[in-house]
Amino acid sequence: MSKQEQVLLYGFLDMEKLEKIQKILHRMNIKTKVLPEEAWREKVGFLLGVKGFKAASSADDDGFVFPHEVMVMQNIRNKRLDQVLLALKEGGVPQVKFKSVVTPFNTLWTLRRLCETMQKEHAAMLEQEERAQSKE
Numbered sequence: 826m827s828k829q830e831q832v833l834l835y836g837f838l839d840m841e842k843l844e845k846i847q848k849i850l851h852r853m854n855i856k857t858k859v860l861p862e863e864a865w866r867e868k869v870g871f872l873l874g875v876k877g878f879k880a881a882s883s884a885d886d887d888g889f890v891f892p893h894e895v896m897v898m899q900n901i902r903n904k905r906l907d908q909v910l911l912a913l914k915e916g917g918v919p920q921v922k923f924k925s926v927v928t929p930f931n932t933l934w935t936l937r938r939l940c941e942t943m944q945k946e947h948a949a950m951l952e953q954e955e956r957a958q959s960k961e
Contacts, residue, residue, distance in 0.1 A: 826956075827858050829856055830856065830898075830901050830905070831855065831858065831898075832858070832897065833857075833873065833895075833897040834846065834896060834900070834942075835860040835936065835940075837857075837859070843859065845917065846913065847859075849916045855909070860872060862948070864894045864940075865891065865936045865937040865940065866936075866937065867881050868881070869897065869932050869933075872897075872936060873899055873927065881919075881935070894921045894923065895925070895943070896923070896925070897926075899927040900927070923940065
């Protein structure tokens, strides 16, 4: 049997959109987990329920706020990832800009680090697109 597919959902304020995503993923037999606002302190592995990860002990709150919706996908790759993204699009779900696939590296990161990394990568991609357009 293949590993359980799971999607972590973080930062969704639009409950209708969140419910739509969950319904579509459940129909595809993908487990979903909606994360609380303070989940950014935790390691991705802990949030996914991976054995050996413990809850963050420090309750340091430097006011980290990530104002974007985030989808973190575990055991969803290649053709299956394409199927999931197409099902969401066909289901009328507005695009979630920040999506990540779980890797052996990012399971060790906090959700905050993953969010910040995705934001940097997104900004770099936008910059590349702008440069390419300005050369035309």
